Amino acid sequence: MLELLNQIDSSIFLFFNGMHTPFLDRFMMLFTGRFIWVPMYAAILVVLLKTHGAKSAGIYVLGIALAITLTDQTCATYIRPMVERLRPSNLENPLSVLTIVVDDYRGGDYGFPSCHSANSFALATFLAFLFPRRRMLLFIFGWAILNSYTRLYLGVHYPGDLLVGAIIGSTFGWLCYRLSFRLDRNTPRPTLSIDSLDRLRRPMLTIPFGPVWANVGRMTLTITVGDILIAVGAITSLGILTASLIP
Numbered sequence: 001m002l003e004l005l006n007q008i009d010s011s012i013f014l015f016f017n018g019m020h021t022p023f024l025d026r027f028m029m030l031f032t033g034r035f036i037w038v039p040m041y042a043a044i045l046v047v048l049l050k051t052h053g054a055k056s057a058g059i060y061v062l063g064i065a066l067a068i069t070l071t072d073q074t075c076a077t078y079i080r081p082m083v084e085r086l087r088p089s090n091l092e093n094p095l096s097v098l099t100i101v102v103d104d105y106r107g108g109d110y111g112f113p114s115c116h117s118a119n120s121f122a123l124a125t126f127l128a129f130l131f132p133r134r135r136m137l138l139f140i141f142g143w144a145i146l147n148s149y150t151r152l153y154l155g156v157h158y159p160g161d162l163l164v165g166a167i168i169g170s171t172f173g174w175l176c177y178r179l180s181f182r183l184d185r186n187t188p189r190p191t192l193s194i195d196s197l198d199r200l201r202r203p204m205l206t207i208p209f210g211p212v213w214a215n216v217g218r219m220t221l222t223i224t225v226g227d228i229l230i231a232v233g234a235i236t237s238l239g240i241l242t243a244s245l246i247p
Contacts, residue, residue, distance in 0.1 A: 009158045009159055009160040012158075013095075013152060014095075014098055017152060024244075025103075026243070026244040029103065032151065040232050043228050043233070047226065048060055050228075052184075056184045060180050062180070063177060063183075064122075067122040071115075072119055075165060076115050080113075081110070083110070085112035086111070087157065088158060089105075089106040090106060106155070111156060114151055114157045114164075116151050116157070117144075117147075117148035117151065117162040118165035118168045118172075121173065122173040123169075124140045124141050124143065124169075125173030128141065136230070139229070143233060149162075
């Protein structure tokens with residue numbers, strides 16, 4: 001049974017890993033980076049402060065940090081050394097001769113489960129419960145899925161590595177959100193007059209544009225608190241896309 005699953009996993013991996021272009025090589029290498037997303041992480045902090053206040057924001061930031069720490073340690077420290085599944089890009093893996101890698105990037109020795117996928121889904125799941133809005137869900141899970149897919153494209157993980165990593169990350173993301181929510185609910189603080197979801201819709205920036213219409217005035221573009229995270233993520237993605245177009 002395990003041999004059959006491994007064969008299926010390898011076949012799916014080779015199918016998707018074979019779809020390479022110079023543009024995608026540059027895009028995936030940039031997108032998979034950790035530090036390039038620092039502006040988005042900073043935006044998460046700003047949104048938390050604007051919607052929950054300093055005390056509650058501190059609780060949820062610690063909850064996110066705990067979720068990612070538990071996820072990362074579970075995958076890297078406990079499961080990987082026990083399972084010892086070689087990455088497809090590892091030169092000791094027979095599949096490596098068929099694996100396409102970018103800039104000779106091969107990762108470490110073992111890849112099951114994927115820490116990249118696990119950490120991405122831990123963050124995405126935590127934020128999905130914290131900010132249950134459709135646009136937020138589409139954005140944050142779209143980011144997590146693409147961030148995970150970069151690892152398959154770059155040849156350092158099988159699809160099964162990504163799937164199991166996503167399950168582990170989502171589990172810890174949900175558990176740590178529940179813990180943070182309970183701590184936040186039981187923490188004495190001044191009563192907030194507006195619900196946190198309503199504060200997500202609070203206009204933060206209004207940009208007038210276009211001509212002045214009679215009896216209407218100028219049209220305006222309103223950026224809400226909840227749009228900040230999506231906007232920063234979109235701008236970062238656009239920057240990656242632009243940089244990838246440069247040979």
